[in-house]
Amino acid sequence: MESDQEHLVNATEAAHAVAKTDSPIRQAYRGKRPVSTPVWFLGQSVFQHPDNWQDLSGCEQVDYCLLPEVGVKTALTPVQQFGVDAAICNSDVLFPLRLVGFDLARQIAPNGEPLHPLRSTLDVDRILALPDPDWSRVEAVSRAQRSELAPEKALIAITGAPFVLSSLLVEGSASVPQNLQTRIFMQSQPRNWERLMGWTSSLVRNFLAAQVRGGAEVIQLVDPWVRTLTEGEYSCLAESYARDIFNEFDDDITRISCSLGAEHLLSSVAPYVDVLGVGEELTLAEAASIAPGKVLQGNLDPDLILLGGDEVRDAARQVLESGLGAPAHVFNVAGRLDPESDPAEVHRLVDFIHDYRF
Template sequence: MSQNNIQNSLFLSAAFSEKTERPPVWMMRQAGRFMPEYWEIKNKYSFLEMCKTPEIAADVTMLPVDLLGIDAAILFSDILVTAEAMGGELSFTQGVGPRFANPVRNQSHVDALLTDVDDRLQYVADAIKVIQQRLNGSIPLIGFAGAPFTVMSYLVEGGSSKDFKLTKLLIHNHPELAHQLLAKIAKVTIDYLNLQIAAGVNAVQLFDSWALALSWDDYTEFSHNYNKEIISKLNRKDIPVISFCKGSSVFAPLMADAQPDVISVDWNADLLDIKKKLPAGIAVQGNLDPHILYADKKVIKERIHRLFERMRGENGFIFNLGHGIMPDIPFDNVKYAIEVVKEYRY
């Protein structure tokens, strides 16, 4: 399904920096654990079963479409499916998160990773086709992948990390090995995003969730250069590319150098200030602090309106959070925030 099948999409218009009557809205992790309906599904299946069963992935993807009325859907999956396809022994444990039983720590580990893995990720393409049948052109579908540095950090650490010590030791003591690993992940990521585009997504987002762990020089060498390569090799005709990283308020100028259509901005910066410093034609997404959604509804409305008034007159603005929805944010508050956005007019 191409952009042409979707009538008057606010999301696609804003992503391509065109004028819209209001900012479009979607939220990272919008199909997640804050919804009771998610848990009804999650209690029956493991997380990976949900990702790998196209009908179930479609069910979860559609929850915020049906229950929240957002302006764009995002594929239900995980950034680590690429690492698993390459040979990572991935599991998810409640309260612990992702774990790799075979962390990547040396040359033989890197050599063992596969790079021709499209057949292992076919379930994602199958899910996209089911979702697009259900959406039936009503709103766009966003696909996504994890950026190489972030995926590498999980592989090297063996799971989540607070300090990324092993990852930083790798890039500082063995930079050539780190680059070999990153190059393999980048190759898989390019193929994977192009597989999603071929299957019918209408936009893609590159998630560099842990970029903020890096200094400017290390971000440039071990993250940005690979993200730039990925974006340059996407089949992106009519497909906007969103670049997200924790730390975008710092790294936005470099992120712009990779020429995405949209930069997703965390909540640590003034969004208009970031937008003014970006080249013309690059839209911004974000940057509400997700913790605002815990607050009273009058606070939620005031903060959203404050952001919108700040961005008044700016083309190319997609409303989103600076990061994903936390699991214990009240569903009613999320729904209210989306209603506030949808009622607003410039």
């Protein structure tokens, strides 16, 4: 049985083997500004549930999502519909937890019982005893996606970072913005917090590695809840876990940190990633001054796409101009693309970004 390190080496070698066209998005992610600004959107792969979705168990829902034909359709539809420069392997950043049996939407634990917030050593023991998922199924989906995706397009593996996954389990909810129980747990049970973060880190690492083996060339950690931490708290309680995950993939894999709302942590995160996702709290020019030399990703207000017309194009122009302070810029939204967005308007925006010249 291969070690974790061999596992990651093999994953990286598989990604190297993918024939890659030197397209604008690859140039940008390497820090070279292309003639045409590349663009993709968080939330672009809105999963279309089958009619009987609510009747399926959590396990059946996971099985459905892991059908290669479903994964290919979910990933490639936005590329075909909008003309974006990248496809996303999986649109659900909490999917690693679903793979081990946590159905957060229905508040169901892996044993089928109601999901209870973690509060004790016994609770953490139960988490650590869960069996590993079959990562080959995740790899198969990504391999199918890469084989169908145009060679000039990038394939991006996205997941929640260890902090947000651990915090979800401690809070027992996905809608608690201040993470009060997480703060109590971290301070009162530091050893259990370390154990939990170690487990979620392994889950995230293996999830990303499986997708890289299938052909993903970009990995992105999403950490919306880390914004509640101070720089000191982040350094002590979360940073090392995210950093270690990024550091286990070599330089041929683009590493993106997307912690929207945590712009006060940009200077802490910058040293161990290639690209920084930027939210609405800062302009790209301000982010470039905080993390000079880093490629930036963002940061259009997604609500403006709902308005469309000249207003969204004017805002997009401002984002593009602001991004000139960085070596390169990949256009994205500062949040998630609203599923109610008009596909025709999104396509027009993508064309505008591709055609814009400074």
